[in-house]
Each structure stands twice: as structure tokens, then as C-alpha cells.
Amino acid sequence: MKVTPAVNTFVGRPVERVEDLRYLRGKGQYLDDLQKEGQWCGAVLRSSVAHGRLVNIDTKAALDIPGVHAVITAADLPSVIPTIPFRRPNPTIAPYAQPVIAVDKVRYVGEPIAFVLADSAEIAEDALQFISVEIDTLDPIVDWRASENGATLLFDSTQTNIASVFEARSGDAAEAFRAAPYVRRERFSVQRHTAMPMETRGLLAEWDEATSHLTVWGAAKLPFFNRRAMAGMMGLQETAVDYLELDVGGGFGARGEFYPEDFLVAFSAKHFKRPVKWVEDRREHFLAIAHAREMEAELEIACDLDGSILGMRGTINVDIGAYVRPNGMTPVRNVTQFIAGPYRIANLAFDGRALVSNKTPAGTYRGPGRFEGCFFCERMIDLAAKDLNLDGVDMRRRNLLTQADMPYALATVSPNDGFAETACDSGDYRTTFDQCLNEFGWQEKSPLNGQCIDGLYHGIAIGNFIEGGAAGPRESAKIELERDGSVSVYVGSSGVGQGVETIMSQIAADALEISLDRIRLFHGSTSNLKEGFGSYGSRGTVMGGSAVLVAAKEFLAAFQDAAAERLRVPSDQVTVEGGVARTRDGRSVPLIEIAALELISREATYHGSKQTYTFGAAAVHVSVDPKTGRVNILDYVTVDDVGRVINPLTLHGQVVGAAVQGFGGVFSEHLQYDSSGQLLVGSLADYMIPISTDYPHIRAISLEQYPSPNNPLGAKGAGEGGIIPVGGVVVNAIASALRSFGVEPRSLPLTPPHIWQLIQETKS
Amino acid sequence: MNITLSINGARIEVDVPPRMTLCDALRQKLQLTGTHIGCEHGVCGACTIIVNGRAVRSCLMLAVQASGATITTVEGLAHGDDLSPLQAAFRRHHALQCGFCTPGMLTTLHALLTEEPYASEERIRDVITGNLCRCTGYIPIVEAALDAREAYQRSRESAPL
CATH class of the missing domain: 1.10.150.120 ([2Fe-2S]-binding domain)
Structure with missing residues (x-):
């Protein structure tokens, strides 16, 4: 047997991805690639009205179409229609839960009203137009002010459209503002947009009558929670349900939460004892996937004249759409807790209010509440620096957290949804800031600020961010020795396209001291492990990787015991290295030999509820055409410290890809509604995600100077950091470029017409 | 309708409904699921295949229009066991x-x-x-x-x- 290389051969190296081999050949297995013998295909009839009372649904004509087998409406479900469970319950949100199918009322365009089952997707879709639905329309609420006003209530059982208020507090903000020599008040807003993965959502469910077992394919993000939710709603034991992962065409926080269709597909499969498959089309995706980001903040900052930030406070009104979805409160909680970001601000008081409206329910999208909070905070700092006649760079450095501040407690949030208290774990946040200034060439570029060159105005800006990772409480992994000497590693983290197979294999290979090609990695599916969590909140690598380490330790101990028995010596006289157990007198037995004799299998759990905080800075150089309002990104540099780099190739991919998504959110992506609650975008031709020519100038550097003390890997998570700072720095750079006009943008998106209009307003 | 075409070097005859798109025919009739459907309105390009040497969106083309065509899909790009x-x-x-x-x-x-x-x-x-x-x-x-x-x-x- 080949002696395997020393420790840490794979972690930290740009290992080419294992999963690429099948993706590049067209051999990936995505949900729609899966067919089951005898399957029925589903199509969802969705409300075309934003708000109204359901009077009648007539499905007869649809049922007459050849190939249509059934049409399910609320009348066909159990008398109490299940609602979708919350991931993080809190005391006030229960009445705002979404029923799996509309009952009595519809509350957004796109809400499921009926589910057609037919021989093919085409027939099911054809049948939709033969279902007639009578709805008495009600006044739609399409913005948070109308929601707050409460003249129309979305839920008859409630007294208010405010589903929840999160309060974040630190120090004594009232006193700080009373005493401060400088205070400024501002209003900012971010538009509704969303993740828009390239693969639409879909599910396939099969009920096995003989074993009373439900299998659901198409799991993503958090299969174990969804299994629990599904079992509860279907009245089944948890072990009677499995959620299986296939290849996933992008998640970004939106895919994989429990959606109404999850239940409709599974219920139909069980009810009709047929495999049932449903795949969303793109237009449907716009109406049905969780929306995100729509919020308006009214904020105040208090400073000393030297630029020390004494306090921040304010209210953030979040339009969460028609219902509280499983993770619908996460952005609301996050924005209150993370507005102050990486800055040492002792006195904070924020209220984040979740207001319902007649729009698609909101959920998480990469950097939920953090992208928005960073935009608010960085704008506020630049505006304050201008007032105080201070350099924005100096002001930021003065307030950045340093290693001496660690661990640094962030504002405490109530109600407590599991993340009430959290603390930044390690790092001197000035290191990434300073390196970013250097890499960007801040000194050299500074003279360009506000200059007009060939008709274009130039501006630069820099900002800082933190990214919360490692959401607890635990994650599991199992390591099994196969007969041929290979090792199967099972991990609860799920794959959403980020390369979990490669990353976990690297960690396992190093921990077991064997080569990468001897490891087979299985992830996500509930059939792999007794318990697992998944990949969200930048936790996949940190929590799953740590679980692999814990399991590897137990696996190696078991190998040591087995080898000692073979070698007839006490276990403590055997050492294990490089996949070989050796005695002091030079006898040895390799893992591969044990494999033929006995099965070693160890399942272990890593517990950790302390979050990790990747930190970093981003700088940007823009030019703005005042005649068209068009912005060019001439240079964008981001420097972050992720604690520990597992794979620089995939890490770099995460950061750059997230940054480009951020540009989409700043400039072009907008889920706009009209006053009747109709969504005005329905295709990728009018919802404009970035294309290849838009943002080619991005540089990303990742450091590992400050490993996290909170997990054995030292890793901090890196899926979201790339997107968080984009709004703040880009808008500040545009403001700098247009300072001769006095333009100070306060709301996104900054489309060319929006910027052009801001310029015109200052002229008049 | 019966159509005959060449896909990844193989001559293939397939029976397709007149309204079936080329991408659906590849995926559902021929199990060539490497061609992905991202939007079905010709914007995302995930379903692009090569028809008679040119990159074409297979969601905007009916299968019957491909009769007699020479097609390369993603499954036809690798050289045997090696990646191209x-x-x-x-x-x-x-x-x-x-x-x-x-x-x-x-x-x-x-x-x-x-x-x-x-x-x-x-x-x-x-x-x-x-x-x-x-x-x-x-x-x-x-x-x-x-x-x-x-x-x-x-x-x-x-x-x-």
C-alpha cells in the first residue's frame, strides 16, 4: 500500500472539484432529469388576484381533459389545512403562517389555489386554464405604509399587519444621542429582489404503501428540517419520510426552504399512490420563490467631532409579503443585529418591523439583512464624515473592531429566535481594511474622486463588513470503511452547487491521512445520517467540516483498536499514521487489510453554537455617465479573512460570484409590483441579472490570519461575505463621483434612469 | 411525427409530437438530460446545443424542425474518458x-x-x-x-x- 502524504496535504490547496467531472459531461442528476415509472406530473393553479375572498372553484372542465387525473383544492385536503412550520418560532408570528393551499382567501398573486395531476406536465399546464375561479377582490396592500396603517388587515384573526418586531439593543442609545455633539437622520431603502438560481425549483415524491414510506427527491439546503416538517404535516413518523438530495442548480438561500408545493406534491403522491413530479417554470418561479430585501430604514447616527461613532438607532420596516415563511424573520432579525457591522458602536437601538403585504412571501437571499444593513451603515458613515469634514477612511479605521475588542458582543435581540446573543470571535478588522486600501491603490486613485474625465465622473469608496457563519447547534458526520479499503464519508451539510463533495473530501482526507481518491462523499440526504442540519448561513463547511473531524477522530481510534487486536498488542502500543497502524517493534497493518475483515463505522456529532465572523473590506472605482446615468465598475477589490481556507479555488469562486450578484441587486434586479399587486416582471428579459459583459473587473483576496477560536477547523464560512458590502461601497462611490452635483443616493436599485433623475433633481 | 437526425455522431430516429420543443425531445425522448432548461423563453441559454455547427437554443426550436440536422449536445463534447x-x-x-x-x-x-x-x-x-x-x-x-x-x-x- 502506498504511504499517504502528511497532514494537511489537501486542505488549503486549490483541489479541482470532484463534482465537475459529471457536470462537465452533462451527467449531473438534477431533479427534472429524474423520471419514475408511472409518475403523474403536477401543475399549480396560482391566484391572479393579489387579495380577495375565494368564492368558488370549478374544476369539472379541467377533469374532462384526457390525461388529467385529479385536481386538488383546499376542499380535498384534511379539514384543518396544514400551515408551513417556522424554522425559528417567535411569540407573535403564528397567525401569519401560510396554509399549503389557499383557503377562503388569497393573499398574493401566485398563491397556490389548485394542483392539477396529469400524465404529463404539458397536459397538466393545459388543464390550468379550464379551472374557473371566482374571487371577490379586496383592497390590496402593496407597501409597508399601507400595511402599517391597518385599514385593511390581511388576517382576520389579527389586530395588526405587523407580524413581529425585533428589538436590538446595546448600551444606552437615548443617553448617547442626548449627549452627542453631532447627530444626523437619514432614510434609506432597498428594493425587492431575489436569488434567481438558474435551475427552477421542483420535487418528486413517491409513497411506498408496503412500507408506509414517503421519499421526496429534490431536497436542498436543510433536508432534515423539511423531513421533520413534512412528517408532522402528513401525520407520519419522522423515519417514515426521507428527503433525498440530487444535484442542485443554485440555492443562494432561497431554494430548499419548505414551500407550499412540497406538501402538495407529497400529499398527492400518498393520496393517489403514484409518484408525483412537479417542476416550476421560470415565470412561476418569479411568483413563487421567496422574495427578499425589500425594506426601508429610518436611521440616526451620533458622533463625536473626531469621528468616533457614539450611537446608532432607528426603525427598519421590512415588507415581508403575504405570509411568514419558515425563515421569513431571518432578514428582519439580521438587519437589526448587524447594521453596525464591524464597527465599535457602544450604543445601539434598532427596531426591525415585519409588515405583511399582498406580495409574494419573503425569505432569505444570500447575506439576508446584512447586505441591506451594510448599505445603510456605510452610507450613514460617509454622510457623517462629509458633515464633520473628516476623511471617510480615517473615520472608518477609528471605529473598526480590533483584536483587543474580541470577543465583541453584538447588540442583543429580542424576541429570542435562537440568535439573541452573539459575538464577533477574532480578528483585527483593520488588517483587511488596510490591505484592501493597498491592493486597490487608494492613494493613487484618490485624486480621481469627483473628477470628470472624457465626460465621465469618477468616484471611489471603501467599506467594511462582517459575515456571520457556523449557525449551530450541531452537525453530524459518519465515516465508514468499505470492503475495498475506500472510505465513505456522510455529512449533514447539503450541496447547493458550492462544491461540498470536494471540500468535505479534502477535510476528511487530511483528517484520516489518506489520499483524496479513496474517499467517497455523501451529503445532505436524510437517509445518510440519523440527524443533520444542512447548508445555510455560511455554515456548511464550518459545521459539516468540524463534524467530519470529530467523526474521523473516532474512526481512527476504532481502526487503532482493530489493528491492535490483529497485531496482538494493547491498543496504546499502536500508532496510526497515513492509514497504517504500527507497533513499536515495526510490525504494521494497513487500513485496507482491516477493511477486508471488519466494518468500521463511526457516526459523530460536532456541537457548536458560537457563531464565527468572517470580516473584510471592499473598495470600488466607478465612473458615471451624467447624460445616461449609466455606471461602470472600473475596479472592485475585496479582501476578507475567512479564518481558514479549505479550497482557495472554490472560496474565490464564492466571493467573486457573490459580488456579481450584489451588483445585480444594486443596479438592475427589481421585483416591481403595480398598485393592484401584480408583479411586473415575469421573465429573465425584464428581471435583469448580471451578464458576462457587465462586471469583468473584480479582484478578490482571502486571508487566514485570524482562525476562529470557536471550531476545530478555525474556519469562519464564506458563502455570503462577497455580497454583503456591495451596496454600501458602490453607492458611496457613485455619490463621490457625483459630488459636484450634490447627488446622494438613498435608495436602490440605481438604474440608469434613477441616477439620471437624481442628477436632474439637483440641477433644478 | 417521425424525425431522423444525427446526435453526437449517432443516427437517431424518434417519434415526437408536433408541439414538442427540441430540448424536451432530447431530455424526455432520448434521455439526453445534460441539456438543461432554465427559462423556456430563450434568454438564459442553458439549453444551448450545436445544430449544424451553430449554437442554438433548443427551447426555441421544435423537435420537428431538427429533422435531418446534425446535433452536438454537452454529452458529445468529451473525448472518450477524457474531458475535452x-x-x-x-x-x-x-x-x-x-x-x-x-x-x-x-x-x-x-x-x-x-x-x-x-x-x-x-x-x-x-x-x-x-x-x-x-x-x-x-x-x-x-x-x-x-x-x-x-x-x-x-x-x-x-x-x-
């Missing part, structure tokens, strides 16, 4: 994450570089504006294509068109 130079460059540059847009990117770029093995960075960028990728930010895709050009240049020299 373009595929290998994609892997080396981490030009794919979730892999969903990848088949369309590969076919688009394969068609381009076969015809224009000296395509400039600007040209490459411009051509893939018709293919949406939500993961990578496109930068590594352009790098991979630039890196793969040499192999296309060599095969052009050894077998002039």
Missing part, C-alpha cells in the same frame, strides 16, 4: 459551481472556438452574454475559454477547415 480541452479548462479555472448553466456555456463556447480559435477576450465575453450564470460572475468562464483557445488553434492547424 474546454471542459478541462473549465475545471481548472473553477468556471462552474452548480453546473446548471455549464452545458450551455460549453456548447456556446465550443461552437465559437471551433469557428474562431483566436477569438479575443472581448469577443468571448460578448458571445456568452446570451448565457446566464448565477454562480461564477463569469470571470472564470472567460478565463477558461481563453485558456482553451490553444487547443482549438492546434486542431485547426492539424485539420484545416
Whole structure:
């Protein structure tokens, strides 16, 4: 047997991805690639009205179409229609839960009203137009002010459209503002947009009558929670349900939460004892996937004249759409807790209010509440620096957290949804800031600020961010020795396209001291492990990787015991290295030999509820055409410290890809509604995600100077950091470029017409 | 309707309903599920295949229109067990994450570089504006294509068109 290389051969190296081999050949297995013998295909009839009372649904004509087998409406479900469970319950949100199918009322365009089952997707879709639905329309609420006003209530059982208020507090903000020599008040807003993965959502469910077992394919993000939710709603034991992962065409926080269709597909499969498959089309995706980001903040900052930030406070009104979805409160909680970001601000008081409206329910999208909070905070700092006649760079450095501040407690949030208290774990946040200034060439570029060159105005800006990772409480992994000497590693983290197979294999290979090609990695599916969590909140690598380490330790101990028995010596006289157990007198037995004799299998759990905080800075150089309002990104540099780099190739991919998504959110992506609650975008031709020519100038550097003390890997998570700072720095750079006009943008998106209009307003 | 066409070097006869799109026929009738459907309205480019040498959106074409055509899908790009130079460059540059847009990117770029093995960075960028990728930010895709050009240049020299 080949002696395997020393420790840490794979972690930290740009290992080419294992999963690429099948993706590049067209051999990936995505949900729609899966067919089951005898399957029925589903199509969802969705409300075309934003708000109204359901009077009648007539499905007869649809049922007459050849190939249509059934049409399910609320009348066909159990008398109490299940609602979708919350991931993080809190005391006030229960009445705002979404029923799996509309009952009595519809509350957004796109809400499921009926589910057609037919021989093919085409027939099911054809049948939709033969279902007639009578709805008495009600006044739609399409913005948070109308929601707050409460003249129309979305839920008859409630007294208010405010589903929840999160309060974040630190120090004594009232006193700080009373005493401060400088205070400024501002209003900012971010538009509704969303993740828009390239693969639409879909599910396939099969009920096995003989074993009373439900299998659901198409799991993503958090299969174990969804299994629990599904079992509860279907009245089944948890072990009677499995959620299986296939290849996933992008998640970004939106895919994989429990959606109404999850239940409709599974219920139909069980009810009709047929495999049932449903795949969303793109237009449907716009109406049905969780929306995100729509919020308006009214904020105040208090400073000393030297630029020390004494306090921040304010209210953030979040339009969460028609219902509280499983993770619908996460952005609301996050924005209150993370507005102050990486800055040492002792006195904070924020209220984040979740207001319902007649729009698609909101959920998480990469950097939920953090992208928005960073935009608010960085704008506020630049505006304050201008007032105080201070350099924005100096002001930021003065307030950045340093290693001496660690661990640094962030504002405490109530109600407590599991993340009430959290603390930044390690790092001197000035290191990434300073390196970013250097890499960007801040000194050299500074003279360009506000200059007009060939008709274009130039501006630069820099900002800082933190990214919360490692959401607890635990994650599991199992390591099994196969007969041929290979090792199967099972991990609860799920794959959403980020390369979990490669990353976990690297960690396992190093921990077991064997080569990468001897490891087979299985992830996500509930059939792999007794318990697992998944990949969200930048936790996949940190929590799953740590679980692999814990399991590897137990696996190696078991190998040591087995080898000692073979070698007839006490276990403590055997050492294990490089996949070989050796005695002091030079006898040895390799893992591969044990494999033929006995099965070693160890399942272990890593517990950790302390979050990790990747930190970093981003700088940007823009030019703005005042005649068209068009912005060019001439240079964008981001420097972050992720604690520990597992794979620089995939890490770099995460950061750059997230940054480009951020540009989409700043400039072009907008889920706009009209006053009747109709969504005005329905295709990728009018919802404009970035294309290849838009943002080619991005540089990303990742450091590992400050490993996290909170997990054995030292890793901090890196899926979201790339997107968080984009709004703040880009808008500040545009403001700098247009300072001769006095333009100070306060709301996104900054489309060319929006910027052009801001310029015109200052002229008049 | 019966149609006959050549796909990835094999002559194939298939019975398709008149309204079936070419991408549905490839995926459902021929189990060539490497061709992905991202939007069905010709914007995202995930379903791009090569029809008679040109990159074409298979969601905007009916299967019956492909009668007699010579088609290459993503499944036809690799050389036996080895990745093609373009595929290998994609892997080396981490030009794919979730892999969903990848088949369309590969076919688009394969068609381009076969015809224009000296395509400039600007040209490459411009051509893939018709293919949406939500993961990578496109930068590594352009790098991979630039890196793969040499192999296309060599095969052009050894077998002039």
C-alpha cells in the first residue's frame, strides 16, 4: 500500500472539484432529469388576484381533459389545512403562517389555489386554464405604509399587519444621542429582489404503501428540517419520510426552504399512490420563490467631532409579503443585529418591523439583512464624515473592531429566535481594511474622486463588513470503511452547487491521512445520517467540516483498536499514521487489510453554537455617465479573512460570484409590483441579472490570519461575505463621483434612469 | 411525427409530437438530460446545443424542425474518458459551481472556438452574454475559454477547415 502524504496535504490547496467531472459531461442528476415509472406530473393553479375572498372553484372542465387525473383544492385536503412550520418560532408570528393551499382567501398573486395531476406536465399546464375561479377582490396592500396603517388587515384573526418586531439593543442609545455633539437622520431603502438560481425549483415524491414510506427527491439546503416538517404535516413518523438530495442548480438561500408545493406534491403522491413530479417554470418561479430585501430604514447616527461613532438607532420596516415563511424573520432579525457591522458602536437601538403585504412571501437571499444593513451603515458613515469634514477612511479605521475588542458582543435581540446573543470571535478588522486600501491603490486613485474625465465622473469608496457563519447547534458526520479499503464519508451539510463533495473530501482526507481518491462523499440526504442540519448561513463547511473531524477522530481510534487486536498488542502500543497502524517493534497493518475483515463505522456529532465572523473590506472605482446615468465598475477589490481556507479555488469562486450578484441587486434586479399587486416582471428579459459583459473587473483576496477560536477547523464560512458590502461601497462611490452635483443616493436599485433623475433633481 | 437526425455522431430516429420543443425531445425522448432548461423563453441559454455547427437554443426550436440536422449536445463534447480541452479548462479555472448553466456555456463556447480559435477576450465575453450564470460572475468562464483557445488553434492547424 502506498504511504499517504502528511497532514494537511489537501486542505488549503486549490483541489479541482470532484463534482465537475459529471457536470462537465452533462451527467449531473438534477431533479427534472429524474423520471419514475408511472409518475403523474403536477401543475399549480396560482391566484391572479393579489387579495380577495375565494368564492368558488370549478374544476369539472379541467377533469374532462384526457390525461388529467385529479385536481386538488383546499376542499380535498384534511379539514384543518396544514400551515408551513417556522424554522425559528417567535411569540407573535403564528397567525401569519401560510396554509399549503389557499383557503377562503388569497393573499398574493401566485398563491397556490389548485394542483392539477396529469400524465404529463404539458397536459397538466393545459388543464390550468379550464379551472374557473371566482374571487371577490379586496383592497390590496402593496407597501409597508399601507400595511402599517391597518385599514385593511390581511388576517382576520389579527389586530395588526405587523407580524413581529425585533428589538436590538446595546448600551444606552437615548443617553448617547442626548449627549452627542453631532447627530444626523437619514432614510434609506432597498428594493425587492431575489436569488434567481438558474435551475427552477421542483420535487418528486413517491409513497411506498408496503412500507408506509414517503421519499421526496429534490431536497436542498436543510433536508432534515423539511423531513421533520413534512412528517408532522402528513401525520407520519419522522423515519417514515426521507428527503433525498440530487444535484442542485443554485440555492443562494432561497431554494430548499419548505414551500407550499412540497406538501402538495407529497400529499398527492400518498393520496393517489403514484409518484408525483412537479417542476416550476421560470415565470412561476418569479411568483413563487421567496422574495427578499425589500425594506426601508429610518436611521440616526451620533458622533463625536473626531469621528468616533457614539450611537446608532432607528426603525427598519421590512415588507415581508403575504405570509411568514419558515425563515421569513431571518432578514428582519439580521438587519437589526448587524447594521453596525464591524464597527465599535457602544450604543445601539434598532427596531426591525415585519409588515405583511399582498406580495409574494419573503425569505432569505444570500447575506439576508446584512447586505441591506451594510448599505445603510456605510452610507450613514460617509454622510457623517462629509458633515464633520473628516476623511471617510480615517473615520472608518477609528471605529473598526480590533483584536483587543474580541470577543465583541453584538447588540442583543429580542424576541429570542435562537440568535439573541452573539459575538464577533477574532480578528483585527483593520488588517483587511488596510490591505484592501493597498491592493486597490487608494492613494493613487484618490485624486480621481469627483473628477470628470472624457465626460465621465469618477468616484471611489471603501467599506467594511462582517459575515456571520457556523449557525449551530450541531452537525453530524459518519465515516465508514468499505470492503475495498475506500472510505465513505456522510455529512449533514447539503450541496447547493458550492462544491461540498470536494471540500468535505479534502477535510476528511487530511483528517484520516489518506489520499483524496479513496474517499467517497455523501451529503445532505436524510437517509445518510440519523440527524443533520444542512447548508445555510455560511455554515456548511464550518459545521459539516468540524463534524467530519470529530467523526474521523473516532474512526481512527476504532481502526487503532482493530489493528491492535490483529497485531496482538494493547491498543496504546499502536500508532496510526497515513492509514497504517504500527507497533513499536515495526510490525504494521494497513487500513485496507482491516477493511477486508471488519466494518468500521463511526457516526459523530460536532456541537457548536458560537457563531464565527468572517470580516473584510471592499473598495470600488466607478465612473458615471451624467447624460445616461449609466455606471461602470472600473475596479472592485475585496479582501476578507475567512479564518481558514479549505479550497482557495472554490472560496474565490464564492466571493467573486457573490459580488456579481450584489451588483445585480444594486443596479438592475427589481421585483416591481403595480398598485393592484401584480408583479411586473415575469421573465429573465425584464428581471435583469448580471451578464458576462457587465462586471469583468473584480479582484478578490482571502486571508487566514485570524482562525476562529470557536471550531476545530478555525474556519469562519464564506458563502455570503462577497455580497454583503456591495451596496454600501458602490453607492458611496457613485455619490463621490457625483459630488459636484450634490447627488446622494438613498435608495436602490440605481438604474440608469434613477441616477439620471437624481442628477436632474439637483440641477433644478 | 417521425424525425431522423444525427446526435453526437449517432443516427437517431424518434417519434415526437408536433408541439414538442427540441430540448424536451432530447431530455424526455432520448434521455439526453445534460441539456438543461432554465427559462423556456430563450434568454438564459442553458439549453444551448450545436445544430449544424451553430449554437442554438433548443427551447426555441421544435423537435420537428431538427429533422435531418446534425446535433452536438454537452454529452458529445468529451473525448472518450477524457474531458475535452474546454471542459478541462473549465475545471481548472473553477468556471462552474452548480453546473446548471455549464452545458450551455460549453456548447456556446465550443461552437465559437471551433469557428474562431483566436477569438479575443472581448469577443468571448460578448458571445456568452446570451448565457446566464448565477454562480461564477463569469470571470472564470472567460478565463477558461481563453485558456482553451490553444487547443482549438492546434486542431485547426492539424485539420484545416
